[in-house]
Amino acid sequence: MQGAVSKSIVIDPVTRIEGHGKITLQLDANGRVEDARFHVTQFRGFEKFCEGRPFSEMPALMARICGICPVSHLIASAKACDALLAVRIPPTADKLRRIFGLAQVVQSHALSFFYLSSPDLLLGMDADPAKANLFGVLEKKPELARDGIHLRQFGQQIIERLGGKRIHPSWVVPGGVSEPLTELNRDAILAGIPEALAIAERTLGWFKSIMENFREEIGSFGNFPSLFLGIVKKDGGLTFYDGGIRIVNSAGEVLANGLDPADYREYIGEKVESWSYLKSPYYEPSGYPQGIYRVGPLARLNVADRCGTPRADQELAEFHELQRTAVLSSFHYHHARLVEILYCVERLEQLLTDPEILSKHVRAVAGPNCLEGVGCCEAPRGTLFHHYKIDEKGLIRWANLLIATGHNNLAMNRGILQVAKHFVHGERMTPGMLNRVEALIRTYDPCLSCSTHAFGAMPLVIQLFNASGDMVDEVRRPC
C-alpha cells in the first residue's frame, strides 16, 4: 500500500457468535483507529415471503428465523396474532407461554455464557485461539463446562416437554397454546429446578470472583453513555412476556415509561445503512444517531426496579451497585445474563406451582377481527417486535420485524470503535486484539441470522482499510 496515509483492518469472520458478519476498522495516518463498522452480511427476506400466507401459520413460520430462540419468535408472533383475533387468551395459556419463554432464556443465556464467552473469561483474552472454546474450558475447569451443558439441557428439555421438540416447536398458536401441560411433565420440570438453581448460584459466584481480572475490559468494552430500552411490568418489575416499554438514560433516569409496544413506530425510528443488512433502530425523540439505545440483559436490569423473586432481587440490588448511574459497560452483559438465569429458574418454579397451571383451557378461538396486530416480548437478546397487517380473508399483506440484535446495532458499532481504539495499535492485528474486538461483540450475544432474518454461510471477518479505501489487513478465521 505505497503512499497510503491511513489503513484499515478487517476481521472476517467474527467467531463464537450466532450468525455471520465482519468488522472493518479504519485507521488514520498515524495508525490509530478512526472508525469501526460492524457489517451483517446476510439476507433472508422473511418479511417479504410471508406475504400471502394465512396469519394462523405465522408463529411457526416466523420461528424458523432462528434455531436458538425460536420460542421468542413464536411468542412475539402469536401475540401479534392474538391482536389480530382481538382475544384475551386463557390465563393458563398466558402462564404456559411465560414458562416456555423463560426456559428459552435459560438455554440461550447458557449457550451465550458458557459455550461462547466462558473461554474468554476463564482462559483470558490472549488465550491460544485453538483452545478458546468449550473443550478448552472442559480441560481447565470441567465443572464449569458441565454446568453450562446441564443448564442448557434444563432449558431445552422444558421446551421439549411443553412443545413436543426442542427446536422449532409449533406449540404456541394464535389464541394460546395447542396442548395443556400434563402433571407428569410439570413434575419432571420441577424436579430439575434445584440443580438449575444451584448452577445459577455457583456460576454467578464464580463470575463475580473473576470480574476484577477484567478491569481494563470493563472500562473499554462498550462503556459509553446510551439509552436503555426494555419492557417492564406495571410495578417496574422484570418481565420477559408482557409489559410497557421503559426507556432510561445513561444517568439511570426514566425518560419514558409505560409506552404501548403496539405504538413502537411512534418512538422507534428504523434507519438503513448501505453497508449492512441489519437495520439501525434509534429512539426517535432523540434523533439519529443520538437516539442510540441498548436492549437485552444489561438494558433489562437497567430499566427494571425489581425482579420479583427473592434471590434475583438480591443480585439485582448488587448489580445496581456496580455504578451509581445506569450500568454502562457492555462487559456487564455477562453479569446481567447470569442474574437473569437466576430469575428465570426462580420464576419457573413460581409458575409451575401455580394451581391453575394444569388447566385444560389453553386456547381462545376466533377469526380475524382486527386487520393489524403487534406482538412484543423480551427475547434473550432483547426486545422483539412482530407487526403484521392482514386482509379481511386472514392473509398476511405486510410484516415488519424488529429484532433484539437490531436494536443493539448502533451500540455494537460504537462499542467496537471504543474497544478497537483501546486495544488495536499499528497495522497488524495480534490474536489478542482480534479476540477482544470479537469478545466485545459477544457480550451483546448478537444473533445475526435472527436480526436480518437472513441466510448466509460466512462467519465473521475483520478488515483493515486505509484512508484511500484500500484494504491493508484482513483477519479471517474458520467458524
Added chain:
Amino acid sequence: MSPVSNIKTLKIDGKDFSARQDETILEVARQNKIFIPTLCDLRGLSTVGACRMCLVEIKGTAKLLPACVTRVEEGMEVTTTSERLDRYRKSILELLFTERNHICSVCVSNAHCELQSLAQRLQITHVHFPYRYPKAQVDGSHPRFVIDQNRCILCTRCVRVCEEIEGAHTWDVMGRGIDANVITDLNQPWGSSETCTGCGKCVHVCPTGALFEKGRSVAEMLKRRNFLPYLTLMREERD
C-alpha cells in the same frame, strides 16, 4: 355365466391369489396386505389413475400398469416391488415436490400428510430435479376453509368427492398440463361459490395441506376420512 367362472387366479409377488373378475390389482393387494403406494386413490371414490404411484409390472407386458384401474385377469403375474418400480415411484414423488411449493416444516399438514409420509416410506432423502418455485395462489375467501394451491398435487379427490358424494360439483380442474389447477365453480373465489354447501368433505379427503380448515396452525390439520365408506354405503343402499 356361473359364479365360479367369475373367479380369477393370479400371482402377486410370486404368491397365488384368487379374486373376483371385477376387482382391480390394487384391491386384491390391499385385501392381502400387500403394500402398493397410492396418492389419488381413496376408498369410497371412483378411481382415476392420475398419480401413477401404483404402477406395477405385469409379466408379458413391457408397459407398467396402474394397479388401481387394472382389473385382474386369469394367470396374471404381478410384481409390486422392484428396482425399476422404486425408481419410477421416487421420480414421480420428486417431481410432485418440485412442481409446486411443498414446505413441510411450516405446513398445516406436517406429520399428517400423505405426500410426506409416502416420501418417508419410500426413503426419499433428496430431490434430484430443480424446483420450479411457481407463484401459486392462496384463496382464503371461504369463511371456514382455505385452498393453498402451493400444496396441491392434482389428485382430484376434492373434485370427485364433491361430485360423487356431496353432489355439488363445486370443484373441477381448469387448464392443461403444468397449468392445471383445481378451481371452484367457474374459477371464482371459493367464498363466492353458489354451489358449495360448505360440507368440508373436500378438505378431509385432500391428501396434503392444500385444503385446510381456517385458523389451523402448523401441523394442526388432521384429516378425518372414515366417513367416506359409510356415506358411500348408505347412498348405495338408498339407491
